[in-house]
Amino acid sequence: MPFGGGTSVVGGVEPLPGQHGAVVTLDLRRLSGVLAVDPAAHVATVGAGTTGPDLERALRAHGVTLGHFPQSFEFSTVGGWVAARSSGQASSGYGRIDDVLVGTDLVAPAGRLVLPALPATAAGPDLRRLVLGSEGTLGVVTECSLRVRPLPAARHYEAWSLPSFADGCEALRALAQERILPDVARLSDEEETAISLALAGDHPGVALVRRYLRLRGHHQPCLLVTIYEGDGHDVAWRRARCRRVLRGYGGVALGSRPARQWERERFRGPYLRDALLDHGVLVETLETATLWSNLARLYGAVRGALRSALTRVTPDPVVMCHVSHLYETGASLYFTFLAPAEAEERIALWAAAKRAACEAIVANGGTISHHHGVGRDHREWLETEDSALGLAALRALKRELDPDGIMNPGKLLP
Amino acid sequence: MPFGGGTSVVGGVEPLPGQHGAVVTLDLRRLSGVLAVDPAAHVATVGAGTTGPDLERALRAHGVTLGHFPQSFEFSTVGGWVAARSSGQASSGYGRIDDVLVGTDLVAPAGRLVLPALPATAAGPDLRRLVLGSEGTLGVVTECSLRVRPLPAARHYEAWSLPSFADGCEALRALAQERILPDVARLSDEEETAISLALAGDHPGVALVRRYLRLRGHHQPCLLVTIYEGDGHDVAWRRARCRRVLRGYGGVALGSRPARQWERERFRGPYLRDALLDHGVLVETLETATLWSNLARLYGAVRGALRSALTRVTPDPVVMCHVSHLYETGASLYFTFLAPAEAEERIALWAAAKRAACEAIVANGGTISHHHGVGRDHREWLETEDSALGLAALRALKRELDPDGIMNPGKLLP
Numbered sequence: 037m038p039f040g041g042g043t044s045v046v047g048g049v050e051p052l053p054g055q056h057g058a059v060v061t062l063d064l065r066r067l068s069g070v071l072a073v074d075p076a077a078h079v080a081t082v083g084a085g086t087t088g089p090d091l092e093r094a095l096r097a098h099g100v101t102l103g104h105f106p107q108s109f110e111f112s113t114v115g116g117w118v119a120a121r122s123s124g125q126a127s128s129g130y131g132r133i134d135d136v137l138v139g140t141d142l143v144a145p146a147g148r149l150v151l152p153a154l155p156a157t158a159a160g161p162d163l164r165r166l167v168l169g170s171e172g173t174l175g176v177v178t179e180c181s182l183r184v185r186p187l188p189a190a191r192h193y194e195a196w197s198l199p200s201f202a203d204g205c206e207a208l209r210a211l212a213q214e215r216i217l218p219d220v221a222r223l224s225d226e227e228e229t230a231i232s233l234a235l236a237g238d239h240p241g242v243a244l245v246r247r248y249l250r251l252r253g254h255h256q257p258c259l260l261v262t263i264y265e266g267d268g269h270d271v272a273w274r275r276a277r278c279r280r281v282l283r284g285y286g287g288v289a290l291g292s293r294p295a296r297q298w299e300r301e302r303f304r305g306p307y308l309r310d311a312l313l314d315h316g317v318l319v320e321t322l323e324t325a326t327l328w329s330n331l332a333r334l335y336g337a338v339r340g341a342l343r344s345a346l347t348r349v350t351p352d353p354v355v356m357c358h359v360s361h362l363y364e365t366g367a368s369l370y371f372t373f374l375a376p377a378e379a380e381e382r383i384a385l386w387a388a389a390k391r392a393a394c395e396a397i398v399a400n401g402g403t404i405s406h407h408h409g410v411g412r413d414h415r416e417w418l419e420t421e422d423s424a425l426g427l428a429a430l431r432a433l434k435r436e437l438d439p440d441g442i443m444n445p446g447k448l449l450p
Numbered sequence: 451m452p453f454g455g456g457t458s459v460v461g462g463v464e465p466l467p468g469q470h471g472a473v474v475t476l477d478l479r480r481l482s483g484v485l486a487v488d489p490a491a492h493v494a495t496v497g498a499g500t501t502g503p504d505l506e507r508a509l510r511a512h513g514v515t516l517g518h519f520p521q522s523f524e525f526s527t528v529g530g531w532v533a534a535r536s537s538g539q540a541s542s543g544y545g546r547i548d549d550v551l552v553g554t555d556l557v558a559p560a561g562r563l564v565l566p567a568l569p570a571t572a573a574g575p576d577l578r579r580l581v582l583g584s585e586g587t588l589g590v591v592t593e594c595s596l597r598v599r600p601l602p603a604a605r606h607y608e609a610w611s612l613p614s615f616a617d618g619c620e621a622l623r624a625l626a627q628e629r630i631l632p633d634v635a636r637l638s639d640e641e642e643t644a645i646s647l648a649l650a651g652d653h654p655g656v657a658l659v660r661r662y663l664r665l666r667g668h669h670q671p672c673l674l675v676t677i678y679e680g681d682g683h684d685v686a687w688r689r690a691r692c693r694r695v696l697r698g699y700g701g702v703a704l705g706s707r708p709a710r711q712w713e714r715e716r717f718r719g720p721y722l723r724d725a726l727l728d729h730g731v732l733v734e735t736l737e738t739a740t741l742w743s744n745l746a747r748l749y750g751a752v753r754g755a756l757r758s759a760l761t762r763v764t765p766d767p768v769v770m771c772h773v774s775h776l777y778e779t780g781a782s783l784y785f786t787f788l789a790p791a792e793a794e795e796r797i798a799l800w801a802a803a804k805r806a807a808c809e810a811i812v813a814n815g816g817t818i819s820h821h822h823g824v825g826r827d828h829r830e831w832l833e834t835e836d837s838a839l840g841l842a843a844l845r846a847l848k849r850e851l852d853p854d855g856i857m858n859p860g861k862l863l864p
Contacts, residue, residue, distance in 0.1 A: 077741035077779045078627055121572035132570060138779055147839040155780030156546060156739055157817035158535035158583065159832055160824050160862055161847075163840045165579035169572065183779050185627075213492055213599075214681070267628075273687055325570050327491035365491045365552055365597050366569030403571035410574050418573055425561040425851065426577045432850035436843050448574055 038172040040113030047412030054445025070094040084115025084177045100184040103130030115177040120409035121169045129219025136183040144175030144437040153181035172444035174437045188265035195294035197257040199286040201225040207285035212362040220263035226256040228356035261298045318377040324402035325368040341396035345389040346375040368406040415450040452586040454527030461826030468859025484508040498529025498591045514598040517544030529591040534823035535583045543633025550597040558589030558851040567595035586858035588851045602679035609708035611671040613700040615639040621699035626776040630691045634677035640670040642770035675712045732791040738816035739782040755810035759803040760789040782820040829864040
């Protein structure tokens with residue numbers, strides 16, 4: 037089992053032996069570092085075991101950035117991002133890892149797959165896309181060539197309130213389809229916004245904001261965090277256009293502070309989760325994506341499924357959501373749910389809620405994962421989006437690259 | 451053998467029987483038409499047999515466009531574009547077909563692969579990318595869901611002269627990496643520009659342009675055609691930024707006429723080719739792509755290889771080139787070569803020149819095809835970019851989806 041940062045949240049690095057007698061974990065930590073930066077092509081070649089902070093530190097010395105900041109950034113590795121098809125918090129600006137991987141090297145039990153760095157090709161199916169999402173089941177990603185960009189000269193933070201989640205989603209759709217998106221755009225629904233405001237405490241500024249928003253008719257405000265990066269002209273241009281669109285959907289500007297606050301805390305979620313678990317609160321996140329035309333339906337269905345599953349233990353569970361990865365054709369939905377649960381019933385409650393959500397996702401046109409991957413937890417739902425034939429194709433691939441089935445057993449394939 | 455428009459230029463639809471006794475051609479013409487347009491998600495679902503003109507006509511009625519205009523546009527089909535990983539002349543603005551295919555349906559001998567329309571997913575390897583580039587060897591693409599965009603409100607044509615091909619490439623690199631590219635950007639090298647000017651004839655305007663460019667120090671000018679599409683603000687903004695960059699690289703604006711002229715004639719190349727063949731001139735095109743840092747080397751190597759191969763029959767063959775598909779990390783090179791050749795020696799000369807070019811491409815870090823595909827003609831070079839293991843993986847896939855090897859034998863896989 038290839039092991040990078042060990043940050044999978046879907047059981048992607050659980051030590052399952054499969055039909056074997058034991059599990060060998062391959063620690064990739066020493067496949068670390070930036071091996072080369074091609075300044076003309078904006079391509080960096082890096083060891084797959086490089087963690088987020090090490091990568092960005094080394095790239096910074098070359099004046100470039102990958103711009104890839106998943107919540108697991110502090111620990112997760114480039115190889116893990118590729119293997120699990122990661123998407124960073126600035127994906128609207130910098131793209132998914134899928135979009136920036138131009139070449140890679142996979143060492144499989146059956147041999148080595150060397151895919152050179154190319155800007156584009158039509159030479160048959162793109163095998164890079166088989167490595168992306170292979171989750172350690174085909175071989176070990178050892179090296180990746182990634183598109184990088186110059187460090188941004190300008191960065192602008194701007195938070196907004198939208199009058200409802202529905203209005204906010206429509207505004208984001210307009211920005212995505214006009215292709216003027218901020219590099220980070222993250223819209224919380226009513227419940228997530230209410231909880232953020234509550235967590236901000238009794239600060240007098242927060243009370244003022246609440247009052248101001250009520251006056252503006254935002255009785256259940258939805259917070260939108262935007263961050264723009266680039267050269268000064270580009271940032272100013274996109275900001276001006278976005279402001280016009282957001283105002284058109286009833287948006288009220290809240291200044292930079294909430295956006296800076298979000299950025300400071302953006303890797304803290306998992307720590308908070310552990311603290312809550314220690315205090316008898318079950319907390320979990322899950323995510324999906326769908327077309328814009330289906331977003332409201334999917335949101336309602338998953339939220340409803342989670343609430344139903346959790347009302348077994350509490351009349352008023354917290355189920356909150358944000359949209360944070362935007363495409364011209366659709367967007368992701370990221371749910372967080374909380375419910376009080378004694379330690380002994382927690383796993384059963386988690387399993388029930390997770391199952392209810394996954395079933396709602398596949399029954400309502402969502403993907404089983406937008407950026408967490410499949411791992412152990414999503415295997416049984418893969419067939420609904422890949423077809424039985426697609427799974428057979430993936431199994432055939434695995435037999436060819438890993439004939440003895442020794443690579444990360446029990447993951448990805450049902 | 452699935453047959454769409456039959457426009458492959460790499461032997462992709464040659465009727466080769468493989469180990470079978472005959473070839474059955476599957477005419478996909480009647481899988482035609484736009485089946486649905488999702489106006490909120492900007493997604494159109496279309497039959498794979500739909501030709502370019504039929505597609506754009508039907509989409510226009512919905513106020514949208516795919517923006518995909520390969521040179522074969524008049525005859526080629528959506529299914530062919532997907533199967534051969536096509537890239538249109540406006541790829542800098544609208545993306546490759548790879549970028550816009552959000553869902554598809556492949557009917558294989560072993561069953562049906564239904565891949566639903568999704569904006570993005572991390573649910574294992576993206577099987578859409580196996581259909582893209584499968585070239586009819588895995589099954590028949592029957593239906594495609596594609597990202598579309600509103601018909602552009604504004605369109606602006608602008609031609610430029612650059613002082614050299616090298617300067618022009620650097621200018622295009624700057625535009626691509628600043629992400630302000632025109633939707634069409636096509637730079638001809640010195641030789642292609644000279645021939646375009648010669649073909650423009652003795653028109654007094656042409657003589658004036660020549661004189662003007664000489665005065666500006668462009669003794670061997672390189673023509674750059676740009677077309678901007680979008681809303682008026684966006685077009686004006688990109689134009690202003692591009693002008694500044696192009697001037698910085700010594701660019702001289704030539705007005706809109708040469709760009710409009712190019713657009714009028716952009717599907718005529720193949721007809722001209724036939725006429726030249728009738729007049730005893732061998733003419734062929736081939737293309738590749740590489741990283742920006744390697745573009746000059748690859749250009750020199752392929753051009754040199756073609757010239758050497760052709761000097762067997764003429765001391766002064768025509769080998770010309772343009773760059774027309776731009777990425778942050780690199781670009782394509784599209785070569786056209788001409789040489790006088792009697793009918794009986796033409797095939798041998800073609801084979802020698804083609805082989806010399808392909809060998810130069812793979813020896814110098816290019817892809818064997820940026821948008822023509824593999825077909826029959828590029829099979830033997832596929833291993834250099836996919837590795838032996840990659841070919842084994844593709845063969846395993848084919849065995850699974852097409853166990854009797856009946857789908858388009860003799861193509862793609864060596």
